[in-house]
Amino acid sequence: MAIKRRNLLLGSGGTLLLSLFPWEIAYGAGIVDVRIWPADEYTRITIEHDGKLKFRSFVVRENPPIRMVIDIEGLALSDHLKKLVQEVSPNDPNIRNIRLGQYQPNVVRMVVELKEDVKPQIFELPPVASYKERLVVDLYPKNPNRSIAASDDPLAVAINQQNAARNGQGNSSPRSKSGKEKLLVMIDPGHGGEDPGASGQMGTHEKDIVLSIAGKLNDLIAQDDEIDARMTRRSDFFVPLGERVNLAQKAGAKLFVSIHADGWISPNAKGSSVFALSEKGASSAAARWLAKQQNDADKIGGINLQGVERSVQNVLVDMSNTWKINYSLALGHSVLQEIGKLNDLHKSQVEQAGFAVLKGQGIPSILVETAFISNPGEEQKLLARAGKFPAAVVYENLGQGNSRRHQAPGEKR
Numbered sequence: 001m002a003i004k005r006r007n008l009l010l011g012s013g014g015t016l017l018l019s020l021f022p023w024e025i026a027y028g029a030g031i032v033d034v035r036i037w038p039a040d041e042y043t044r045i046t047i048e049h050d051g052k053l054k055f056r057s058f059v060v061r062e063n064p065p066i067r068m069v070i071d072i073e074g075l076a077l078s079d080h081l082k083k084l085v086q087e088v089s090p091n092d093p094n095i096r097n098i099r100l101g102q103y104q105p106n107v108v109r110m111v112v113e114l115k116e117d118v119k120p121q122i123f124e125l126p127p128v129a130s131y132k133e134r135l136v137v138d139l140y141p142k143n144p145n146r147s148i149a150a151s152d153d154p155l156a157v158a159i160n161q162q163n164a165a166r167n168g169q170g171n172s173s174p175r176s177k178s179g180k181e182k183l184l185v186m187i188d189p190g191h192g193g194e195d196p197g198a199s200g201q202m203g204t205h206e207k208d209i210v211l212s213i214a215g216k217l218n219d220l221i222a223q224d225d226e227i228d229a230r231m232t233r234r235s236d237f238f239v240p241l242g243e244r245v246n247l248a249q250k251a252g253a254k255l256f257v258s259i260h261a262d263g264w265i266s267p268n269a270k271g272s273s274v275f276a277l278s279e280k281g282a283s284s285a286a287a288r289w290l291a292k293q294q295n296d297a298d299k300i301g302g303i304n305l306q307g308v309e310r311s312v313q314n315v316l317v318d319m320s321n322t323w324k325i326n327y328s329l330a331l332g333h334s335v336l337q338e339i340g341k342l343n344d345l346h347k348s349q350v351e352q353a354g355f356a357v358l359k360g361q362g363i364p365s366i367l368v369e370t371a372f373i374s375n376p377g378e379e380q381k382l383l384a385r386a387g388k389f390p391a392a393v394v395y396e397n398l399g400q401g402n403s404r405r406h407q408a409p410g411e412k413r
Contacts, residue, residue: 029053031080032132037193038092039237044193045084045112045137047072053135057122065096068112068120070137075108077101084110094118094139117142131194182228185221185398186248186363188258189214189231193238198263200379207236209382210259213370216391217259227398241356248363255331256365257394258358261373261382262346270378271346272339272390273369276328277359278352325352327364334397335368342389343371343381368394 029051037044054073059066075081077100084098096113103109118139125134189211191197197206214231221229230251232244239247248256262273332350339345346369358365370390371378 029074029133031075031078034081034084034087035194036084036087036089036092036095037237038089038094039193039233039235040093041233041235041237042138042140043092043094044237045139046194047081047084047135048132049075049135050132052133053124055122055135057120059118059120061117066114066117068114068118068137068139070110070112070122071103072108072110072135073106075106077108081108094141112137112139114139134194180226182226183255183398184251184253185227185229185255185257186244186251186253187214187217187221187229187231188244188248188256189233190258190260191238192233192236195238198261198373200373201267201376202379202383204373204379204383206261206263206373209261209373210370211236213391214259216388217257217394220391220395221398224395245356245359245363253363255398256358256363257398258355258365258367259390259394260367260369261371262369263374264372265374267375269346269372270375271344272336272371273346273351274332274336274339275351275353275355275358275367275369276332277325277365278354324362324364328358328366331364331397332366335366335394338393338397339368339370339390342393343378346372 029049032048032050033046034048035044035046037046052074055070057068057070059068082100085100088095088098092115094115096115098113099111101109101111119142121136121138121140123136125131125136127133189207191205191207191210193207195207197210199205211233215234218229218231221227230247230253232247233239244258245256262269329350329352336345336348336350340348350366355367358367368390371382373379373382
């Protein structure tokens with residue numbers, strides 16, 4: 001095709017060059033992939049492409065159904081783009097259907113028919129990891145249950161709503177049968193949505209296995225009269241690192257437990273690990289590498305930095321202190337000892353590094369790498385046990401005496 005075009009240019013003078021140049025600009029971006037991530041909290045539409053795009057959008061609220069219109073300049077209507085129509089799930093809580101058309105020679109119009117009114121956020125993401133350029137459309141419900149909203153951030157509002165609805169809780173602090181305030185734990189399943197985390201040789205994604213583990217931990221805690229839990233996500237969508245920390249702080253959590261399944265360049269790496277925050281530096285080169293991988297989640301999962309309030313961004317500033325880290329290390333040591341009875345340990349001591357997700361002000365936090373999902377044997381073990389063993393181990397060290405042995409700050413004996 002390039003040879004034919006070149007010959008055509010050579011034989012036709014400058015006039016044809018001028019007529020082709022706008023065409024090259026208009027159709028310069030090719031579609032790599034399209035994805036839709038539906039969740040009760042919000043729905044994300046991702047258009048991955050290999051060029052530069054311009055877009056404009058507006059919402060039509062007259063003559064229902066409500067429709068969001070997005071004009072994307074620099075695209076031709078291709079089969080790859082048309083896949084968006086089939087990607088819409090009947091169970092999507094926000095999108096009814098999507099229509100696409102070549103609105104102008106260099107403009108594709110996308111009409112998103114909505115099930116309810118939304119607060120849209122549209123932004124672009126630069127290439128990172130295996131992803132190329134991405135145009136992202138996040139659709140947040142416009143009218144969530146404001147009685148349980150913890151902030152004006154649409155993602156925080158939606159997550160709090162789902163936590164309250166599924167745990168049967170409102171705004172008030174949960175209490176035991178004796179009237180004592182329960183120990184509130186924020187469970188954080190790592191990654192999600194656009195960010196799959198590490199992957200195993202059998203095709204297992206870290207984001208899926210840790211969500212299963214976190215769900216089982218939440219179920220165990222739900223049966224305990226002295227402990228209560230919230231989750232940063234309950235389905236397959238991405239939550240920025242700062243928002244995870246912010247959710248824990250707004251909920252008044254006394255502990256923060258982030259669940260992961262490690263990945264390494266060698267399939268021979270194995271064993272469970274527990275990490276805590278470091279005020280100074282990483283305790284090992286491996287811990288430093290892992291912290292960097294985890295801290296890059298916002299780049300991979302996709303965060304609209306223009307839409308993040310300064311207060312949320314500031315959460316990522318290191319606000320750690322000695323007592324919080326000491327408590328985290330003690331809790332982490334107990335979890336590590338118990339995991340060691342059921343699985344090999346990658347390191348026999350709690351490792352430390354600058355994990356952004358562990359930087360919640362005043363909240364003792366640990367990150368549990370349950371196993372190496374990149375190791376075929378451990379991947380199989382995680383699938384066979386369906387996440388039961390790490391969930392049970394973490395639970396036993398939060399309650400049943402351990403939460404009192406490592407008493408949470410502000411909690412009376």
